[in-house]
Amino acid sequence: MNEKVKPKDVLIETASRLFRVRGYCGVGLNDIIEESGVPKGSLYYYFPEGKEQLAIEAINHTKKLVMEEIQTVFGGISNPIDAFQAHVYELSKMFGEGGNPVGSPIGTIAGEKHSTSEPIRLACESAFKDWQSIYTEKFLEADYTRQQSISLAIVFHALIEGGILLALTMKSGKPLEAIAEQIPLLLIKK
Numbered sequence: 412m413n414e415k416v417k418p419k420d421v422l423i424e425t426a427s428r429l430f431r432v433r434g435y436c437g438v439g440l441n442d443i444i445e446e447s448g449v450p451k452g453s454l455y456y457y458f459p460e461g462k463e464q465l466a467i468e469a470i471n472h473t474k475k476l477v478m479e480e481i482q483t484v485f486g487g488i489s490n491p492i493d494a495f496q497a498h499v500y501e502l503s504k505m506f507g508e509g510g511n512p513v514g515s516p517i518g519t520i521a522g523e524k525h526s527t528s529e530p531i532r533l534a535c536e537s538a539f540k541d542w543q544s545i546y547t548e549k550f551l552e553a554d555y556t557r558q559q560s561i562s563l564a565i566v567f568h569a570l571i572e573g574g575i576l577l578a579l580t581m582k583s584g585k586p587l588e589a590i591a592e593q594i595p596l597l598l599i600k601k
Contacts, residue, residue, distance in 0.1 A: 426466065431516060435524055471515050474517070484497050499591035500588065515572070515575050515576065
């Protein structure tokens with residue numbers, strides 16, 4: 412049975428994709444309406460508070476997609492260091508030759524709106540914390556202490572965000588490949 416995709420879901424998916432590529436300020440509601448094919452009235456029906464409300468839903472949608480991607484890679488690899496390395500190599504493929512980079516998951520929005528929209532800042536913070544919690548659990552599996560695992564998750568996440576920004580700027584997966592290559596050295600327990 413083919414279920415029809417709900418207009419609300421189409422709007423969220425479209426906004427999520429456009430915000431990843433262009434950022435919050437680079438996307439207008441008319442862009443979302445045109446790209447989604449959903450009537451303007453539907454947008455305001457589902458998101459009466461407008462662009463900010465839709466952006467928060469798009470951030471939450473993106474958060475779930477990224478979490479699923481991380482868990483898919485991590486689930487197939489028992490050695491935590493190998494799992495982190497595989498995760499970054501997978502990201503690098505999106506920016507390499509023949510890849511299809513979809514921009515920064517939410518880093519662009521976080522950078523643009525952290526000081527002007529508390530609801531968006533909180534949604535981005537929640538996404539970052541949820542991603543980091545997956546990393547923390549994987550570090551715990553490698554017998555790091557809880558505090559080390561939490562700190563390493565933040566560092567690892569910062570490496571990824573920086574690597575994505577460099578990859579986008581350079582139009583190349585090479586920065587992420589360099590990060591992946593260094594992971595075993597960076598995660599040596601002392």
